[in-house]
Amino acid sequence: MTEAVQIRPEQFPLTRECPFSxxxxxxxxxEEAPIARxxxxxxxxxxxxxxxxxxxxxxxxxRFSADRSNPDFPQMVMGRVQDDDAEKSLISMDAPEHGPxxxxxxxxxxxxxxxxxxxxxxxxxxxxxxxxLAGPRPVDLVRELSLPVPxxxxxxLLGVPYSDHEFFQAHTATMVSRQSSVPDRRAxxxxxxxxLGDLILLKEKDPSEDDLLGRQIIKGREEGTxxxxxxxxxxxxxxxxxxxxxxxMISLSTVAxxxxxxxxxxxxxxxARTLPAVEELLRYFTIVDTVTARVATEDVPLGGVTIRAxxxxxxxxxxxxxxxxxxxxxxxxDIERGARHHVAFGFGPHQCLGxxxxxxxxxxxxxxxxxxxxxxxxAEPVGKLAFKDEAAIYGMYSxxxxx
Amino acid sequence: xxxxxxxxxxxxxxxxxxxxPDVFDQSEDDGTVVVLVDEPEGDQLEHVREAVRVCPSQAxxxxx
Ligand code: HEM
Ligand code: SF4
Numbered sequence: 001m002t003e004a005v006q007i008r009p010e011q012f013p014l015t016r017e018c019p020f021s022x023x024x025x026x027x028x029x030x031e032e033a034p035i036a037r038x039x040x041x042x043x044x045x046x047x048x049x050x051x052x053x054x055x056x057x058x059x060x061x062x063r064f065s066a067d068r069s070n071p072d073f074p075q076m077v078m079g080r081v082q083d084d085d086a087e088k089s090l091i092s093m094d095a096p097e098h099g100p101x102x103x104x105x106x107x108x109x110x111x112x113x114x115x116x117x118x119x120x121x122x123x124x125x126x127x128x129x130x131x132x133l134a135g136p137r138p139v140d141l142v143r144e145l146s147l148p149v150p151x152x153x154x155x156x157l158l159g160v161p162y163s164d165h166e167f168f169q170a171h172t173a174t175m176v177s178r179q180s181s182v183p184d185r186r187a188x189x190x191x192x193x194x195x196l197g198d199l200i201l202l203k204e205k206d207p208s209e210d211d212l213l214g215r216q217i218i219k220g221r222e223e224g225t226x227x228x229x230x231x232x233x234x235x236x237x238x239x240x241x242x243x244x245x246x247x248x249m250i251s252l253s254t255v256a257x258x259x260x261x262x263x264x265x266x267x268x269x270x271x272a273r274t275l276p277a278v279e280e281l282l283r284y285f286t287i288v289d290t291v292t293a294r295v296a297t298e299d300v301p302l303g304g305v306t307i308r309a310x311x312x313x314x315x316x317x318x319x320x321x322x323x324x325x326x327x328x329x330x331x332x333x334d335i336e337r338g339a340r341h342h343v344a345f346g347f348g349p350h351q352c353l354g355x356x357x358x359x360x361x362x363x364x365x366x367x368x369x370x371x372x373x374x375x376x377x378x379a380e381p382v383g384k385l386a387f388k389d390e391a392a393i394y395g396m397y398s399x400x401x402x403x
Numbered sequence: 404x405x406x407x408x409x410x411x412x413x414x415x416x417x418x419x420x421x422x423x424p425d426v427f428d429q430s431e432d433d434g435t436v437v438v439l440v441d442e443p444e445g446d447q448l449e450h451v452r453e454a455v456r457v458c459p460s461q462a463x464x465x466x467x
Contacts, residue, residue, distance in 0.1 A: 349414045
């Protein structure tokens with residue numbers, strides 16, 4: 001049997017058509033070639049998956065590896081930042097290593113544990129909004145609310161001093177930007193790595209039950225599995241994933257609701273609508289799109305083609321989340337859609353570990369922001385706002401608002 | 404309908420608990436799924452069907 005392999009000219013990563021729409025090529029790919037070979041920055045190619053069902057199938061199949069240190073893993077930025085012998089973090093592990101490593105921290109992120117953080121998160125959000133209300137207008141929401149909230153929360157949870165946030169926020173921004181040079185990204189990576197290594201060395205002397213890193217040291221030692229390098233890698237991932245993502249979702253959600261007053265009115269009228277609205281906003285923006293890539297470790301038949309061992313695959317979450325087969329009128333923002341089968345947090349064994357923290361942060365911020373500042377408005381038209389077109393995680397550089 | 408959870412497959416995303424907290428819980432220890440109601444009925448059964456749909460690791464199923 002011959003397979004009609006679709007070879008396409010698209011060069012990844014692609015740019016969003018506008019802040020609210022996927023790259024225009026996604027629709028063509030999904031309609032004409034839902035599993036197609038596309039070009040990567042480094043001259044290689046990978047399979048691009050654009051259908052919801054295929055993306056879910058691929059991400060749940062253990063024959064696709066998440067090992068980002070594999071030279072065949074599809075690269076979205078030029079140049080490796082980590083050394084070959086770098087400790088793998090959760091997001092790069094495969095079975096059988098991944099399961100036990102994930103379970104070692106999972107207990108920290110259960111729905112119940114996250115609920116216990118609610119009062120403290122509410123307090124943090126209220127303090128930031130107090131400060132906004134007390135200061136001059138317009139205000140840059142990114143600086144005053146979107147970034148500090150998740151950053152404070154993850155710092156407190158991990159036991160990382162928030163006073164150092166400017167240091168690691170600046171380095172994180174360098175790391176996720178496709179515009180940073182390779183030496184700059186390497187230097188940023190190394191700086192945060194060294195910082196966390198030193199911090200964890202200190203904690204090892206007198207680990208506390210009051211923070212996640214301390215608890216991991218105590219638990220790991222009891223079970224005889226404790227390794228310094230593994231905890232540094234975990235801390236790094238949690239710090240990075242814990243604030244860039246949620247911060248960007250806070251800013252984008254605010255813009256989307258302000259631009260869709262009918263949807264905002266629904267949210268304001270009933271707080272029970274906020275959580276479903278968060279779910280829809282996650283689907284609508286899918287800020288983590290090309291990160292859900294994998295490399296095949298065996299030949300795998302998928303949707304009429306055979307993906308060979310060593311070939312890279314992009315499970316394009318943003319395309320999947322706008323697939324009309326999975327979501328009716330997928331390009332509409334409809335907070336009453338009630339569709340939770342989106343892949344904004346990925347799918348399969350790597351599905352976002354921090355998702356219940358992210359949901360709660362978003363819920364509290366949106367509720368509190370529009371309740372306390374009901375006449376919040378953009379201080380500049382959407383067309384003038386600075387969106388992160390060149391970042392691996394989509395979002396906003398700044399968001400001037402007034403009231 | 405009997406509700407079956409495969410703890411070995413569960414990745415602890417907690418989507419089931421979000422969907423139906425009266426039927427699902429997560430272990431304090433490693434975050435994996437704990438079934439509170441073996442044979443859900445009525446509304447609960449509907450919610451369990453939704454949980455089966457959103458679970459990222461096919462760790463929960465209904466049979467019978
Ligand atoms: C709106 C916010 C967020 C979004 C959209 C998001 C998205 C994602 C996605 C798509 C993945 C899967 C990557 C893959 O399959 O290759 C992932 C994994 C992960 N996320 Fe998130 N995330 C968010 C917030 C957070 C937060 C707040 C934390 C930490 C506190 C976090 C920690 C992680 C970790 C540790 C993983 C790796 C899990 C594993 O490999 O088993 N994320 N996230
Ligand atoms: S939704 Fe699935 S993976 Fe997540 S906790 Fe429940 S059973 Fe486990």
